[in-house]
Amino acid sequence: MSKFTCEVVAVGTELLLGQIVDTNSSWIGEQLAIAGINSHFQTKVGDNPDRIEAVLNQALERSDAVIVCGGLGPTQDDLTRDIIARVMGVELDLNDELVAKIEAIFGGRKMPMNNLRQAEVPVGAEPLPVMPGTAPGLKAPVGDKVIYAVPGVPWEMKQMVDQCIMPDIKARAGITSVIRSKTLRTWGESESGLAERLGDEVDRLDRDGGATLAFLASGVEGLKVRITAKAETEKAVEEILTEEAQRVRAILGDALIFSDNDESMEQVVLALCAERGLTLGIAESLTGGLIGSRLTNVPGASAAFKGSIVSYASQVKFDVLGVPEGPVVSEEAVIAMAEGAARVLDADVSVAVTGVAGPDPQDGVEVGRVWMATMVGGVVETNTVKWPFDRDRIRQFTTITVLNALRQRLLALP
Amino acid sequence: MSKFTCEVVAVGTELLLGQIVDTNSSWIGEQLAIAGINSHFQTKVGDNPDRIEAVLNQALERSDAVIVCGGLGPTQDDLTRDIIARVMGVELDLNDELVAKIEAIFGGRKMPMNNLRQAEVPVGAEPLPVMPGTAPGLKAPVGDKVIYAVPGVPWEMKQMVDQCIMPDIKARAGITSVIRSKTLRTWGESESGLAERLGDEVDRLDRDGGATLAFLASGVEGLKVRITAKAETEKAVEEILTEEAQRVRAILGDALIFSDNDESMEQVVLALCAERGLTLGIAESLTGGLIGSRLTNVPGASAAFKGSIVSYASQVKFDVLGVPEGPVVSEEAVIAMAEGAARVLDADVSVAVTGVAGPDPQDGVEVGRVWMATMVGGVVETNTVKWPFDRDRIRQFTTITVLNALRQRLLALP
Numbered sequence: 001m002s003k004f005t006c007e008v009v010a011v012g013t014e015l016l017l018g019q020i021v022d023t024n025s026s027w028i029g030e031q032l033a034i035a036g037i038n039s040h041f042q043t044k045v046g047d048n049p050d051r052i053e054a055v056l057n058q059a060l061e062r063s064d065a066v067i068v069c070g071g072l073g074p075t076q077d078d079l080t081r082d083i084i085a086r087v088m089g090v091e092l093d094l095n096d097e098l099v100a101k102i103e104a105i106f107g108g109r110k111m112p113m114n115n116l117r118q119a120e121v122p123v124g125a126e127p128l129p130v131m132p133g134t135a136p137g138l139k140a141p142v143g144d145k146v147i148y149a150v151p152g153v154p155w156e157m158k159q160m161v162d163q164c165i166m167p168d169i170k171a172r173a174g175i176t177s178v179i180r181s182k183t184l185r186t187w188g189e190s191e192s193g194l195a196e197r198l199g200d201e202v203d204r205l206d207r208d209g210g211a212t213l214a215f216l217a218s219g220v221e222g223l224k225v226r227i228t229a230k231a232e233t234e235k236a237v238e239e240i241l242t243e244e245a246q247r248v249r250a251i252l253g254d255a256l257i258f259s260d261n262d263e264s265m266e267q268v269v270l271a272l273c274a275e276r277g278l279t280l281g282i283a284e285s286l287t288g289g290l291i292g293s294r295l296t297n298v299p300g301a302s303a304a305f306k307g308s309i310v311s312y313a314s315q316v317k318f319d320v321l322g323v324p325e326g327p328v329v330s331e332e333a334v335i336a337m338a339e340g341a342a343r344v345l346d347a348d349v350s351v352a353v354t355g356v357a358g359p360d361p362q363d364g365v366e367v368g369r370v371w372m373a374t375m376v377g378g379v380v381e382t383n384t385v386k387w388p389f390d391r392d393r394i395r396q397f398t399t400i401t402v403l404n405a406l407r408q409r410l411l412a413l414p
Numbered sequence: 415m416s417k418f419t420c421e422v423v424a425v426g427t428e429l430l431l432g433q434i435v436d437t438n439s440s441w442i443g444e445q446l447a448i449a450g451i452n453s454h455f456q457t458k459v460g461d462n463p464d465r466i467e468a469v470l471n472q473a474l475e476r477s478d479a480v481i482v483c484g485g486l487g488p489t490q491d492d493l494t495r496d497i498i499a500r501v502m503g504v505e506l507d508l509n510d511e512l513v514a515k516i517e518a519i520f521g522g523r524k525m526p527m528n529n530l531r532q533a534e535v536p537v538g539a540e541p542l543p544v545m546p547g548t549a550p551g552l553k554a555p556v557g558d559k560v561i562y563a564v565p566g567v568p569w570e571m572k573q574m575v576d577q578c579i580m581p582d583i584k585a586r587a588g589i590t591s592v593i594r595s596k597t598l599r600t601w602g603e604s605e606s607g608l609a610e611r612l613g614d615e616v617d618r619l620d621r622d623g624g625a626t627l628a629f630l631a632s633g634v635e636g637l638k639v640r641i642t643a644k645a646e647t648e649k650a651v652e653e654i655l656t657e658e659a660q661r662v663r664a665i666l667g668d669a670l671i672f673s674d675n676d677e678s679m680e681q682v683v684l685a686l687c688a689e690r691g692l693t694l695g696i697a698e699s700l701t702g703g704l705i706g707s708r709l710t711n712v713p714g715a716s717a718a719f720k721g722s723i724v725s726y727a728s729q730v731k732f733d734v735l736g737v738p739e740g741p742v743v744s745e746e747a748v749i750a751m752a753e754g755a756a757r758v759l760d761a762d763v764s765v766a767v768t769g770v771a772g773p774d775p776q777d778g779v780e781v782g783r784v785w786m787a788t789m790v791g792g793v794v795e796t797n798t799v800k801w802p803f804d805r806d807r808i809r810q811f812t813t814i815t816v817l818n819a820l821r822q823r824l825l826a827l828p
Contacts, residue, residue: 016453018444019630021437025458030432039430040465042458044439051454216433282703282724288710289696289703292724296702299773299805301726307734308724310696310706316721316759345730359713391713 004173005038007063009055011071011080012152013046024069024157034228035166036179039063047071052083060087060145065169067161070152072135074114080149084140085122087147092120098127098136105134128164132156137164146172179230182241183262184248185222187404188255191215194223201251211244220294220396221264225252255408265403266295272410273304273349280406281347282308283321283337285328285354286370291399306345311337317354320344329354329365335380338373349410350375351402357391368394372402376409418587419452421477423469425485425494426566427460438483438571448642449580450593453477461485466497474501474559479583481575484566486549488528494563498554499536501561506534512541512550519548542578546570551578560586593644596655597676598662599636601818602669605629608637615665625658634708634810635678639666669822679817680709686824687718687763694820695761696722697735697751699742699768700784705813720759725751731768734758743768743779749794752787763824764789765816771805782808786816790823 008025015022025042032039040063045055052071059066071080085092098119103111118135121127128137128148135151137160148165150157186194194215195202202213211229218224225248229240245260258268273280284291292308295301309320317323321340323333337352355370356362368387373380383405387394422439429436439456446453454477459469466485473480485494499506512533517525532549535541542551542562549565551574562579564571600608608629609616616627625643632638639662643654659674672682687694698705706722709715723734731737735754737747751766769784770776782801787794797819801808 015440016443016456017447018440018442021435021440023435026429026432026435028432029430033431040460040462041469042430044456046454048454055455214433279727284703286710287707288715288719289698289706289708289722289724290710292703292726293701293707294703296700296704296724296726296771296809297806301702305702306727307730308703308722308726310703310710310722310724312706312710312716312722313693313720313759319760320721320758344734345727346733357710392711395710 003038004065004169004175005040005063006032006065006067006169007039007059008032008042009059009066009068010042010044010152011047011052011068012044013048015044015070016046024152024154027154027158028067028069028161031161031166032169034179034181035170036175036230037169037173047077047079049079049083049086052079053086056083056087056147060142060147064145065172066145066147067165068147068149069157072118072137072149072151074112074117074134078117081117081120081122081138084125084138084147084149088122088124088140088142090123090125093123095119095121095127095136101131101136102134128160130160130163132159139164139168177230177232178234178237179228180234180237180241181226181228182245182260184225184227184245184252184257185259185262185265186225186252186256187222187258187265187400189223189252191217191223194225194252198225198248198251201247205244211240213244213248219393220400222258222400224262254411258404258407264294264298265400265407266298266301269403269407269410270295270298270301270304272407276410276413278304278348278410279306279346280304281306281341281345281350283341283350283352284308284310285312285317285337286357287353287395287399288312290395291351291353291402294399306347309337309341309344327363327365329356329362329369329371331371331382331384334371334373334382338375338380342375349377349406351406353398353402355394355398357394359391370394370398372398372405374402374406374409376406376413381405381409417452418479418583418589419454419477420446420479420481420583421453421473422446422456423473423480423482424456424458424566425461425466425482426458427462429458429484430460438566438568441568441572442481442483442575445575445580446583448593448595449584450589450644451583451587461491461493463493463497463500466493467500470497470501470561474556474561478559479586480559480561481579482561482563483571486532486551486563486565488526488532488548492531495531495534495536495552498539498552498561498563502536502538502554502556504537504539507537509533509535509541509550515545515550516548542574544574544577546573553578553582591644591646592648592651593642594648594651594655595640595642596659596674598639598641598659598666598671599673599676599679600639600666600670601636601672601679601814603637603666605631605637608639608666612639612662612665615661619658625654627658627662633807634814636672636814638676668825672818672821678708678712679814679821680712680715683817683821683824684709684712684715684718686821690824690827692718692762692824693720693760694718695720695755695759695764697755697764697766698722698724699726699731699751700771701767701809701813702726704809705765705767705816708813720761723751723755723758741777741779743770743776743783743785745785745796745798748785748787748796752789752794756789763791763820765820767812767816769808769812771808773805784808784812786812786819788816788820788823790820790827795819795823 125140231237358367539554645651772781
């Protein structure tokens, strides 16, 4: 890791007031970490000229580069351009190219005079070549250091950081090597359990080099294993990542790893169904529609997903799904629900869940008790868990767990 | 507003690396704003002793109070206690009361020696009296200023800030008045539209005082109008809030305002159904289960919610809901879906949605086109919109919009 450091400053009174959570700084921090750039501080400051100036000066003192995010809009509150000019000790100059670009965006519609402010650039600074919205980014050299300014709109900011700023920072930091990472997603083992299983491999990597492993818990998105590697060329780094992913997969096994490409469980299950030409139906009780909702978050879900019977009331389980009268949080009920889902929705495979999400026990069944079923090839398999979680997490963990069970059965098909 | 200032410091390398988004600072910032305390900076710093010390010293220089969040756990990485002692120029002392408290939490189970670190307190500082988990909070005077330390676990942090720190800060800031806010939630008007409708009232409040209004867009949670008022007593402030809420309601009307108690649309709709003894059934297509999922997020949903038929595939609309063969994104289809939901789920009232969430048009219907229906007292009413949004927001906005239509019809019942 180089000694070069870069810190992040987020500008906006709304961030201090808690009206907006600053996710931009977190994202930028992650990009710096992945690239191997040290970053020791992140600061949020309001729309106040003197305080922005003080924060930028301090950041330049203790770091080699500063990425400042926000305050590049057209209004009088947007002070970042002006303060960068002040820090550089220069005037602002209207940039003709930017005027033309911004006018082109308005495409003949009358442009508010305010928007011309966005075409002002401190003398000696330059606009970033990538400009996805109406707010230009800036690269402003200060002595042998540099301030990059990007707008607070996340999709504009991300393109500028990715395409302009990271390559420039890496060049300044003398990083000629390529750093890439690859994220495997797992389900079925705790974070400490994963760390234990991969302990020997982590030790080996510490000793021999090659790649590093990091574990990130992400709730219903699964538990992620991020492999990061560095090499001289794209090709070499891809080879290291591919080889290390194979090692990790050999240790953890296909039952735990559901994606080596950072896909969600829903994407994976839908793709497996579509590949095999199978349609999918759901019967859900405690999840109340969450399983269907997550599946249909995936564009193109309709290729496999037929629908879901959300049978929250017991009577719906009996009437629509054909569950026999009796306890509805039980193995018998969940089997009938899986069969009912496939029959009613005319689906090839199905999953079903029933349980108690709380806050109160139901029919003598404790909070957190869940029955799950998968039906593949006409055969229903079930399992039960008792989650020690709150209502929200009981529903989320049930969703990913039953979809993982279906995934494993689809993989086992000839 | 008093001249007293308080800033927030979040400690943890995982925050800089972007592995965790710092929502704690945002929440604390909001509490300070609501209480009328100025807050000019928020800083994130990693688990590094010298850098934490530098950040705390700078915060004490420029602010009257500092709330530092994180780094109070039992491991060697948890440095906040040690650095506060260093900033105070004192030693750490084992606090017998805290030892007893922590031992009690372990309840006879063997306590790892590490946990004793959490019972250490800088000499001259005191533990916060509220301690919801195993990590004690601290109040550490430094000259005439003060550092408060709270753990990074949100539910522990929030209780300490709410019950111990805010009252102490307000006393230090000389704020004897009571500041409270009340949040009305609305749906059906844009943020700028709300601001326009309430423009005269905002002007009146600027002139006459009494309360302030703020507008906060929150997607599927609705558009919030926050009324904040200050007075000498709880009773007086409640009176101002109640009176101002009535004024706002008189201007905006019941059709727009769905809650004057910060409740979600789902809570309101479920409560209206339950009060009227009506059961609710859903038929959803493009939302894929989202409407049911959000309703069942509410504990006690089972009092009214019977279930949802997620008819994603057209064939499920025909077979299960009795939609006539033909275009499924149409007024005819959504009427049949609402009727089908009530019939199949044996529900008194129902809502139904069908539409194109994208990314591609479907059967010649453009992305964003949605049909919605509500059925109350056997009568179906429909409407259609063309959302100019992405897939995710099309689904979210459809959910809150159709539930709002049902709410209005339930309110109109005799």
